[in-house]
Amino acid sequence: MMRAMTNNDWMKVRADFPILDQQVNGKPLIYFDNAASSQKPRAVIAALAHYYEHDNANVHRGLHELSSRATDAFEGARMKVAKYLGASQTEEIIFTRGTTEAINLVANTWGVRNLRADDVILLTEMEHHSNLVPWQLLAERTGAKLRFVPVVDDGTLAFEPALLDGVKLFSFVHISNSLGTINPAAELCRAARATGVVTLVDGAQSSGHLPVNVREMGCDFYAFSGHKMCAPTGIGALWGRMELLQEMPPWHGGGEMIVSVTYERATYKQPPHKFEAGTPNIAGAVGLGAAVDYLENIGRSEIFAHDSELAALAVARLGEIPGIRVLGPSGQRGALAAFHAGWAHPHDLTTYANEHGLALRGGHHCTQPLMRKLRLPGTTRASFYFYNTTGEVERMAEILRAARKFFDR
Amino acid sequence: MNDELEELYQQVILDHSKRPRNFGKLPDAIHVHGDNPSCGDEIRLDVKFGPDGSVADMKFTGTGCAISQASASLMTLKLKGKPRAEAERLMHNFHTLVTSDTEPDTKGLGDLVLLRGVRKFPQRVKCAMLAWRAFEQALGEGGAVTTEGE
Numbered sequence: 001m002m003r004a005m006t007n008n009d010w011m012k013v014r015a016d017f018p019i020l021d022q023q024v025n026g027k028p029l030i031y032f033d034n035a036a037s038s039q040k041p042r043a044v045i046a047a048l049a050h051y052y053e054h055d056n057a058n059v060h061r062g063l064h065e066l067s068s069r070a071t072d073a074f075e076g077a078r079m080k081v082a083k084y085l086g087a088s089q090t091e092e093i094i095f096t097r098g099t100t101e102a103i104n105l106v107a108n109t110w111g112v113r114n115l116r117a118d119d120v121i122l123l124t125e126m127e128h129h130s131n132l133v134p135w136q137l138l139a140e141r142t143g144a145k146l147r148f149v150p151v152v153d154d155g156t157l158a159f160e161p162a163l164l165d166g167v168k169l170f171s172f173v174h175i176s177n178s179l180g181t182i183n184p185a186a187e188l189c190r191a192a193r194a195t196g197v198v199t200l201v202d203g204a205q206s207s208g209h210l211p212v213n214v215r216e217m218g219c220d221f222y223a224f225s226g227h228k229m230c231a232p233t234g235i236g237a238l239w240g241r242m243e244l245l246q247e248m249p250p251w252h253g254g255g256e257m258i259v260s261v262t263y264e265r266a267t268y269k270q271p272p273h274k275f276e277a278g279t280p281n282i283a284g285a286v287g288l289g290a291a292v293d294y295l296e297n298i299g300r301s302e303i304f305a306h307d308s309e310l311a312a313l314a315v316a317r318l319g320e321i322p323g324i325r326v327l328g329p330s331g332q333r334g335a336l337a338a339f340h341a342g343w344a345h346p347h348d349l350t351t352y353a354n355e356h357g358l359a360l361r362g363g364h365h366c367t368q369p370l371m372r373k374l375r376l377p378g379t380t381r382a383s384f385y386f387y388n389t390t391g392e393v394e395r396m397a398e399i400l401r402a403a404r405k406f407f408d409r
Numbered sequence: 410m411n412d413e414l415e416e417l418y419q420q421v422i423l424d425h426s427k428r429p430r431n432f433g434k435l436p437d438a439i440h441v442h443g444d445n446p447s448c449g450d451e452i453r454l455d456v457k458f459g460p461d462g463s464v465a466d467m468k469f470t471g472t473g474c475a476i477s478q479a480s481a482s483l484m485t486l487k488l489k490g491k492p493r494a495e496a497e498r499l500m501h502n503f504h505t506l507v508t509s510d511t512e513p514d515t516k517g518l519g520d521l522v523l524l525r526g527v528r529k530f531p532q533r534v535k536c537a538m539l540a541w542r543a544f545e546q547a548l549g550e551g552g553a554v555t556t557e558g559e
Contacts, residue, residue, distance in 0.1 A: 347448055347474040351530060355411045364449045377472045378449050407423065
């Protein structure tokens with residue numbers, strides 16, 4: 001976009017999302033659960049329909065027209081994702097079901113190949129279970145140890161280079177799904193790289209929300225999910241440095257990933273196909289490609305600016321309601337505000353909100369150890385995307401003020 | 410105001426959730442633990458059965474939403490002192506009350522009938538049933554003791 005987006009432009013963008021135009025429990029839907037999953041624009045839905053109505057076939061092996069078209073669409077999507085992330089080669093993009101599978105892939109290939117007993121895997125105290133449990137499983141298998149960068153009161157990391165002693169891999173979340181903290185990914189990767197530590201960045205909450213360039217970030221792996229950035233569920237990707245991908249053993253065995261097979265053994269293709277056994281989620285990849293086009297057309301800097309405005313307004317409004325404490329940093333934050341309300345449990349509050357058409361999320365947000373550390377049974381979270389409006393944030397504040405009167409009687 | 414919300418969160422329910430009765434621990438009792446992993450609600454239920462299998466005493470601790478806390482509080486008040494068969498009957502009828510469109514026999518449920526509103530919120534049934542599932546488990550363990558005397 002050459003000029004800044006106006007309110008009018010954002011309303012036009014919002015109209016691209018048919019699902020938002022509905023009533024829930026007799027009230028206009030306010031969808032504030034975007035950190036869990038985003039909605040899909042017509043362009044993505046149409047790309048899926050077009051693929052199934054015109055081009056559907058299996059990829060890579062067929063010599064017929066539809067197979068060529070499906071292969072072109074699938075590999076075209078890989079190119080779009082590579083460009084979107086600033087990868088140096090298209091072959092560095094491995095399609096996965098999402099962030100979780102991408103992290104498990106690294107744990108089961110790079111991790112199994114490179115980690116020995118007493119090596120350290122460095123994580124942070126704010127990780128989603130998907131960037132914690134795979135490493136626990138790997139630690140059990142290899143005898144490696146887990147270490148955690150502490151989270152301090154304002155929801156930021158207390159990182160110091162000494163934490164990298166003995167570390168082989170540092171895996172951390174880019175934007176916390178339960179605090180909203182934007183971690184200084186480039187800075188953390190630079191410190192890790194300086195001591196030869198391999199880095200993985202969990203980009204589930206960042207890939208669709210701010211400009212990401214993996215080369216500028218300086219990480220070794222970046223994992224993300226399509227469904228949080230306007231693409232369908234069941235598709236995501238792992239980006240990895242080619243020299244690391246080449247050394248990694250395959251993970252799943254099967255068709256698509258082999259060069260030649262005898263009864264005794266097989267030889268494998270080069271990345272990315274080495275890691276993509278079986279028929280992939282072709283339509284999902286096509287949808288992800290369409291989502292990338294859609295987001296690029298709006299501009300990720302524009303999206304980040306809009307989301308930041310919504311998050312800042314939400315933090316301000318929530319802070320005006322007695323008994324509410326917002327978690328996370330006071331300054332710049334990701335597109336969400338999670339809070340503790342002294343007068344209502346998160347589940348009662350989300351039930352109340354839902355009766356007013358407002359979709360919030362209550363619970364531990366798949367960060368149980370962090371909730372335990374913060375001594376909270378869970379929080380209530382409002383998470384935003386570019387199709388949300390300041391009017392919706394104001395309406396949320398109204399609903400929560402009424403909720404306080406309702407529960408605090 | 411929304412009628413279904415009013416029905417779900419009646420004053421008595423909110424009162425029990427903020428000031429739960431029989432909140433605490435019982436030494437020398439059967440301890441059972443219940444949780445709803447998806448939402449993080451937890452309960453520890455301590456139950457003492459009498460020699461005849463009746464519910465002699467009961468206390469609970471835990472954290473959770475208003476529905477799970479109120480249900481636990483009301484359950485302990487209602488089941489304490491009840492013969493085993495009566496406690497089982499109430500458990501069955503309470504389950505029907507919060508899950509079914511058909512009205513159960515509400516005799517003896519007392520204030521527990523105020524949780525009827527839960528049936529309009531299927532996702533909250535597990536909150537209302539948390540303490541009861543723990544009690545069911547305690548019955549299983551307590552039952553082993555009572556059958557010895559039979």
